[in-house]
Amino acid sequence: MSKIKIKKATISDLKIIRKISKQTFTETFADMNTPENMANYILENFNTEQMASEINNPESAFYLAVLENDTIGYLKINLGNAQTEKQKENTLEIHRIYVLQAFHGKKAGQLLLDEAIKIAKQTGIDSVWLGVWEENHQALHFYSKNGFVEFDQHVFILGDEVQTDLLMQLGIKNH
Template sequence: MPEPIIRRAGPGDAEALAEIGARTFTETFGHLYPPQDLARFLDEAYGLERTRRDLADPAKAGWIVEAGGEVVGYAQAGPCGLPHPEVTPACGELKRFYLLKAWQNGGLGRRLFAETMDWLTAGGPRDVWIGVWSENDGAQRFYGRHGFTKVGEYGFAVGSTVDREFILRKSAVNFSTRPADEAALEHNLA
């Protein structure tokens, strides 16, 4: 497999980002929903206009993972929009974080995660939030290894289906107590 690269997404990446978003969501969760509900959700959440708006928003950022000229994953981050009473305007959120299945479990996720978290905390430590499907045990373990803990739940609607989502948070305190040399070592090992 070619060595993947991770880069910040720009306005010219809107089509590629919309396509990989819909593709990875379908690969991961498509089997859970009626086809008409899935199609409507993909159009709303991953449509080209929505993607362009997200890329144009200076409070948000996106990353694309490419290998051999193919987009194989992506991440998006920005202000936290999760329904939790402790969310403040200062909070950040890892909004989307996906790799195609063929590219998972090889260290690429750690690299993409580090890039995203570096951006989210560039202005200093702050609470970072993530919403994760209650049955996605692998993602929950990954985030747990990175200091996130479950602090709530909510219903995530895709058409008539409402999934149970966990709300995870990494407190700003956990960022500020982490030695800088440990963070550099982890980034280099990923």
């Protein structure tokens, strides 16, 4: 059985990161949102310029989950000013863990999460945090199972709809 490998992404991975972003976002959220809101979000957030600037940001990093020769998902982490919301000092944000639906259940998400925690430990980070849509029960369960606890909420705008993201964190010192 092939093993999933995690490797750091570079700008040369832009095309596959965009493809996974669009496909995963659609697979995960299309059933619960309007086609217009979905299309606008994808256009604004996963276009070539936006994704290239994220990949090139020195305070962000992307890690790919590769099975055989196929990239099946990725992790995006943010440090410092790249974080989408100001938290206490010395935190790392998991901005995205996107795994193609066909590969759910193969532990790619767990490996990507473990990579983020490993990086946090290696760099002396105090806590890892992330935001999850309150309706994304599968993700909420996954993060809770991994020791993340809800500490706040914030508003997430998807087109003309206001949604609530639950903010969850994991302390690294005792993990």
